Amino acid sequence: MKKQKLLLLYCRLSRDDELAGDSNSIVNQKAILKKYAEDNGFRNIEFYVDDGVSGTTFDRPDFNRMIADVESGRMERLSSRICPASAGITLK
Numbered sequence: 001m002k003k004q005k006l007l008l009l010y011c012r013l014s015r016d017d018e019l020a021g022d023s024n025s026i027v028n029q030k031a032i033l034k035k036y037a038e039d040n041g042f043r044n045i046e047f048y049v050d051d052g053v054s055g056t057t058f059d060r061p062d063f064n065r066m067i068a069d070v071e072s073g074r075m076e077r078l079s080s081r082i083c084p085a086s087a088g089i090t091l092k
Helices: 026-039 061-071
Strands: 006-013 045-051 075-080
Touching (some): 006 026, 026 045, 026 075, 045 061, 061 075
Parallel strands (some): 006 075
């Protein structure tokens, strides 16, 4: 039986975003992304969360772990509340 690939779910909250209120919280991002996964039949999901890290840097531990998983072919799809292109992600 073929192993199901991951749906990678990325969440990030910078210190500046905390001022925007609950709609940008990690908890809400995870809930929205988990619902997306469930609604679209994805069962094998993994969250990558960088809490309190600015989006202006690529020195984000879970972002870098996620990129390594993308490059290794471990994932099938990537979903985020941010636009990957605006984050400098290029998927091949």
